[in-house]
Amino acid sequence: MKPFKIGLRIWIALTSLVSFVAGWALLSHANKPAPLLTSNTGGADPLPLGSASARTPVTLPPIPSLDSLVGNQSASSSSSAPSIQPLPSLPSTGSSSFLPRIRTRGS
């Protein structure tokens, strides 16, 4: 009985070791898994109202710089007017009391 037990233990140990090494080799040569969230922008597509896909958060595209946006607009669209333009701010305004009492604040 004792030699049988010893043999069984050795057999279990060897098969575990061989399976582990084989699994390791298999995984190391396998393709990388697809990311959980796709990098689909969704930026230009309308959001479908109440659809199942609307419940999946998306990752958004990187934000372009505003200067480059205006530059691209004027370079690329001769027919359509740019929808954004830089505006001057008043350097002389400050915390002085002449500013109107109604303020934009912001919620």
Next chain:
Amino acid sequence: MQYHEFRAMNTSVLLAGDGPVASVQTGFSLTQKYIEECEKRFTRFSEASELSDLNRSNGEWFEASQDLFDVVALAMHLYRQTEGLFDPAILEALEAAGYDRSMDELRLYGSAASPVLVRPRLFRFGEIRLDAERCRIYLPRGMRIDLGGIAKGWIAERAAKVLADWAQVCAVDAGGDGFMVGYPPGEDAWRVTLEDPLEPVRGLAVLKIPPGGVATSAVTRRRWKQGDQEQHHLIDPRTQNPAKTEWLSMTVIAPHTAEAEAYAKSLLIGGSNEINRILSLEPGVEFIAVDRRKKLWGSPHSRPLLQM
């Protein structure tokens, strides 16, 4: 011009009116009362509000007052107009980000919730159903909504009409959501200070606002710390997280305040990527935005809105 300032809807409310003192003061008093009544009905921070009753309806049809029905129907219209960028069904995400009590309480005591690791179930506002004939609203089981900004805009405009009965030239400004009636004496527009979002005591420009609505959304006003993370209240419905945007503030001028509020939010959340699309949905909307370097940007016809 006479002014009256008080606190309501977790913000500072400013009333302005021109006319005989007794009449304008009566108007101020009635308007304040009206705003306080509306707040009780639409706040999500009171269990006794009608909005909280609606949020507890849990998959059953809810018989609403005409006012609540009107605000929800208006919100649905603006949800569709902005193709989902304005979405009052982001309440779960807003609370998950730590905005689970009023801003006054949050400023006093901070956010109790640590960052939520389990993502809440995501609802879209388009899932609700409205029964105009019987003035009923159906929220899917588990959905709760926040009417915060749009209700504030709707209340400001209604309140301005209450005040206009006592002062023909008047304005109501509820924390950046305003409605102007008539022109101030001798003026061609209402002068409004465009606040520096980072230093609110300073002004970046003076705006010339015609009668109608104006609303400003800013990522700098309602902020709090949740653990180590800095959070703000403008949730991007696409990511269900506080919006990552290049704008510090977005001011929109439109005929109605609730509409201005929804577009301000949508333009701010959408960022510069979405400007063309949003403006094509509502060509009458004008905006003035402040970017992270405090530079001003505006829609094509916004320049005359700045006092030079």
